[in-house]
Amino acid sequence: MDWGLFAIFLAACGAAAATGAMFQPGDWYKSLSKPGWTPPDWLFPIAWTILYISSAVAAARVGKIPGSQYALAFWALQIALNTLWSPVFFGLNRMRAAMVIVVFLWLAVCATMIAFFQLDTLAGALFVPYLLWVTVASALNASIVQRNPAPAAP
């Protein structure tokens, strides 16, 4: 692993993590109808901390390998989409717009995982928990949209 690359990718994760810290679940989120399998609030920061570090380690491994440009481009796409989701969901309370974003995030994480597996098995494997977590997040967002049919905020 290249530690300089790791530091840059981790800093990018820091930008994404800042949205999670600054756009917290508030009264609006508490008031929503959520499915019984909704993960508890305390689990989200723990899960994201592990996933951000794993994704930065994976990118720092892959970055050293020739021909990694598509993998790194997909990595950039997923971190931008990841940064976008929290402000739209928790900031604007736009659950339907957030649903569109989380579907694109799922596709971007999946594409990154596949590209990483082609270069380095461990790097690809480090993205598996991330894809699983975004799958849960997508299902939760979809369930919230279905359970709360009031018109979305403008």
Add this chain to the structure above:
Amino acid sequence: MDWGLFAIFLAACGAAAATGAMFQPGDWYKSLSKPGWTPPDWLFPIAWTILYISSAVAAARVGKIPGSQYALAFWALQIALNTLWSPVFFGLNRMRAAMVIVVFLWLAVCATMIAFFQLDTLAGALFVPYLLWVTVASALNASIVQRNPAPAAP
């Protein structure tokens, strides 16, 4: 230029652009004291459209060159920070937190530009207007902080 890479980098710019579209300057921004040299509101989407396309072209050129991993890592960092700024400034109205973000964005854009210049002169040159614009945005954010000394929103 690699068109597949261009499409992925442009999609990442789309995530950043979405924050500009969804977190618009509202009554709060209008009510702020701003310096005389503040660019007019209509200029921002035009400038950003040009800068996003230029940055995606630059990344797609650089991505084809062996040894571009640091350049692409810095590109990922700048797009994540770019996505973060609008929600914090226009969504949370936290001008001081946004100031910290825009300084990190300036540093990330500068690092990306330098890394791009080392690989491809045109790619580096395509980042010069972006760095100039973020310099203006940083100065504007700093001036707004100075001119509006009321306590920041919590």
